[in-house]
Amino acid sequence: MNQGQPGGAGFVRTALPPVVFGVAALLLWQWAVVAFEIKAFILPGPFLxxxxxxxxxxxxxxxxxxxxxxxxxxxxxxxxxxILAAIIAALVPVSDEMGAPIVASISVVPIVALAPVLYTMFGAGAETARQIVAGLAVFVPVYFNTLKGLRQVRPVHRDLMRSYAASSWQATKTVTLPTATPYVFTGLRIASSLAVISALIAEYFGGPVGGLGKSITSSASSSNYGLAWAYVLGSILLGLLFYSAALALEKLVSRRSTG
Known part of the structure; x- marks a missing residue:
């Protein structure tokens, strides 16, 4: 019983401050809306x-x-x-040099410009455009972080594997992948939030009705600002869900690799 108390106390010390801060911020927000008579179309209160x-x-x-x-x-x-593109770039340096400008171009393409073009290509009734926008947003951080991880293997480790006459796959499994894994998950954590944001923004510019982005715009256009912010809250929860899932997957893989 006593052995569990330090861990529980540590959890409370870690979790309690942000909870208290969040509640205080919401109360201050509500007070400001009431005290300064802020209109709902400017900023609705958290109670609404x-x-x-x-x-x-x-x-x-x-x-x-x-x-x-x-x-x-x-x-x-x-x-x-x-991940596949990063592996190819790490194995074939020429492909990295040729692909770098393409990846850089993808990273700066604005969703505002890309989404309408994709809706024209695939049709306004298809979800394909939103999925492509999300996929492109994910590709860039995963590619760069994975490539960075694959290049972190020290030459001495490669030489050691050669001295043991290890095959290419054995060297990859034993040295390269464990070294690159933390970088891959760093990219995935970043990409998990970007996927939600990109899919959400793409909904503003067309496509089927039903997504959070469409619901936000339709609620705001009908002057139902409290409902629009309720959908914004749903978007925040969705982003946190994706990020938490990526973080949990990282911890699971890390635990299994060290166990």
Whole structure:
């Protein structure tokens, strides 16, 4: 019993300050809205947002499912392509030199310009454009972080594997992948949030109705600002869910590799 107390106390010390700060910030926000009579179209209070969120919970969840599905597809496809491209670039330096300008170009393409073009190509009724936008946003950080990780292997470690007459796969499995794994997950953590943000923004410019982005714009255009912010809250929760999943996966892989 006593052995569990230090860990529990440590958790409380870690979790309590941000919770207290968050509650204080929300109360201060609500007080400012009431005290200064801030109109809802400028900034609704957290109580109003909470009421709208609870009253429209099913619609918010439905929007999270639509946006989350597109973000997840983009995350998976973009991550796989980013890792594969990084492996090729690490093995074939010429491909890295040739592909660097392309990756750099992808990283600076604005979603505002890309999404309408993709909707024209694939049709306004398809989710494909949103998934491609999310995939491109994911590809860049995963590619660069994976490539950086693959290049972290020290020459002395490679020489050691050669001295043991290890095959290329054995060297990769024993040295290269364990070294690169933390960098891969750094890219995935960054990409997990970018996937949600990109899919959400892409919804502003067309496509089927139902996602969080569409719901935010339609609520704001009908002057239902509390509901619009309720969908914003849903977007925040979705982003936190993706980030937490990436973090949990990283801890699971790290635990298994060290166990």
């Amino acid at each position: 947002i909470g009421e709208e969120f609870a009253a429209n919970l099913q619609n918010v969840i439905n929007g999270m499912v639509v946006t989350g599905r597109n973000a997840l597809i983009g995350l998976l496809v973009g991550a796989v392509l980013g």
